[in-house]
Amino acid sequence: MQNNSNNNEESELVFGHHSVVELLKSPTAGQRVNKVLVQKGLKSSHIGEVIELGKRSKLIVQEVPKAKLDEISNGGNHQGMAAYIAPYQYAELDDIFKAAKAKNEDPFILILDRIEDPHNLGSILRTADAVGVHGIIVPKHRSTGLTSVVAKTSTGAIEHVPVVRVTNLVNTIKDLKKENIWVFGTAMEGDNYRNWNAKGAIALVIGNEGKGVSPLVQKQVDQTLSIPMVGHVQSLNASVATGVLLYQAFASRHS
Known part of the structure; x- marks a missing residue:
């Protein structure tokens, strides 16, 4: 779990192409996702897909340096993208x-x-x-x-x-x-x-x-x-x- 001290809502971080794309495709993306981050200067079909999905759900999509993504993902394989989300909701x-x-x-x-x-x-x-x-x-x-x-x-x-x-x-x-x-x-x-x-x-x-x-x-x-x-x-x-x-x-x- 990644914590962000500047925003209590940004308590969970999801990163990596498959995870972020599936998150943004979900029907609840507009309610659960607080912010989408993409790597500045990185051009790829995957980045374009994430930006398009984010805009479709009227989400904030922010470009950040690679170093920022490396830091918040603890050096994980973020593939140039991440999303801050509200904690996962359990079903009944x-x-x-x-x-x-x-x-x-x-x-x-x-x-x-x-x-x-x-x-x-x-x-x-x-x-x-x-x-x-x-x-x-x-x-x-x-x-x-x-x-x-x-x-x-x-x-x-x-x-x-x-x-x-x-x-x-x-x-x-x-x-x-x-x-x-x-x-x-x-x-x-x-x-x-x-x-x-x-x-x-x-x-x-x-x-x-x-x-x-x-x-x-x-x-x-x-x-x-x-x-x-x-x-x-x-x-x-x-x-x-x-x-x-x-x-x-x-x-x-x-x-």
Whole structure:
């Protein structure tokens, strides 16, 4: 997260071509974006696209030296563009069901139990968007939120996948079950993920990077899945494991 002491509203910085363009293309760009910055003297189709999108939403588009962009992005790959935005807004649980209904599909939900690394959350958002997940649920406590690092890593997917933040995952899962959502989780002794029938209204629970799914949440799971491994390391990065499982679900749901 980047903070700007001159303007309290400029609390989040998004930079890089994909992230900025997806942000400016979103329907809420006019309300959320405070200012767009482009590198002075840099001429490219990408810069032109950002300037055009900014003007279309009647946003302030300011030319700044490359050194300024280097500074505010902490030396990140800004590609000559950045945008200051209001903090990301979380969705409501009902927004997930609306997203599924709009596509005439059964709800496909991802529940992240205490994912702490913002890079993991950003990568998961990117994969979730790719496979058609209708929404992600995260807990308010002991979990990374929607930050500029998440936005950057998601390469724009944060604009398309609703993220709901809840106080109690166990109670939320119970509410989902009342809506006839079948809940899957991960466990070493679970069923082989390659046999997973992911058709219908489902939710997949992914656990913390080091501790996995918490015991209280695990008790709410209807069925557990495992990813077989033959190497010396018997665990996968959270975002990698999520990607493997989501693409199996995608294959099952679209077979």
